[in-house]
Amino acid sequence: MLVPGKPVKPGACADPLRGPDASLQERELLRELARQAEQELTAVQVASMDELTLLPNRHGFEALAQRGLDACLRLGKPATLLFFDLDNFKHINELYGRAEGDDALKTFADVLRIAFRESDVIGRMGSDEFAALLTGANGVEVEAIRARLEEMLDERNATVHRGYAIRFSVVQIECHPSPHQTAEGLLAAFSAQVGRHPFRCS
Numbered sequence: 001m002l003v004p005g006k007p008v009k010p011g012a013c014a015d016p017l018r019g020p021d022a023s024l025q026e027r028e029l030l031r032e033l034a035r036q037a038e039q040e041l042t043a044v045q046v047a048s049m050d051e052l053t054l055l056p057n058r059h060g061f062e063a064l065a066q067r068g069l070d071a072c073l074r075l076g077k078p079a080t081l082l083f084f085d086l087d088n089f090k091h092i093n094e095l096y097g098r099a100e101g102d103d104a105l106k107t108f109a110d111v112l113r114i115a116f117r118e119s120d121v122i123g124r125m126g127s128d129e130f131a132a133l134l135t136g137a138n139g140v141e142v143e144a145i146r147a148r149l150e151e152m153l154d155e156r157n158a159t160v161h162r163g164y165a166i167r168f169s170v171v172q173i174e175c176h177p178s179p180h181q182t183a184e185g186l187l188a189a190f191s192a193q194v195g196r197h198p199f200r201c202s
Helices: 022-047 058-075 089-096 098-115 142-160 183-194
Strands: 079-086 121-126 129-135 168-175
Touching (some): 089 098, 142 168
16 A cells, blocks of 8 residues: 555565566566657657758748747737748759759758747748748847848858859738737738748748
């Protein structure tokens, strides 16, 4: 019988009718369950990540952005959504090859990762389109963000000596989270507002 405050001896909860190998079997079962749980978690993480840029993909971005919106709602804070679109990306692919296009995407992803705060959510939404949710921020100076990113990209371009310069367009939308607002709905509303491809912003 378990008594509150009394330590339980090892094996005290084992069923004596199950034999001496019962605890060993239990440990093996627990190890197997732990391995399965780890595999499932890894699968979820992989499904939510863009393999090329190692940023969250659209699915991962929506999940993380929803957490950010929920946090802003609890704190009564606004948020700002930014969409980025690489300029002339198709031209880069056609003229310099797919590998060079992939390198341009990875470079831009690295710059975004460095430029924003840990509390912000950034992701690759598809092709050459990226998004960032800035939590607890409104009235964001897009031109200041643009200037900072362009400066960082200029440094990368100068270092690598590419035959082209990585450039981008950016569009913003400010939002004040409500109890019924979802990240997916916010993205859809933005798509309707710009009247173009869901993540084509220029």
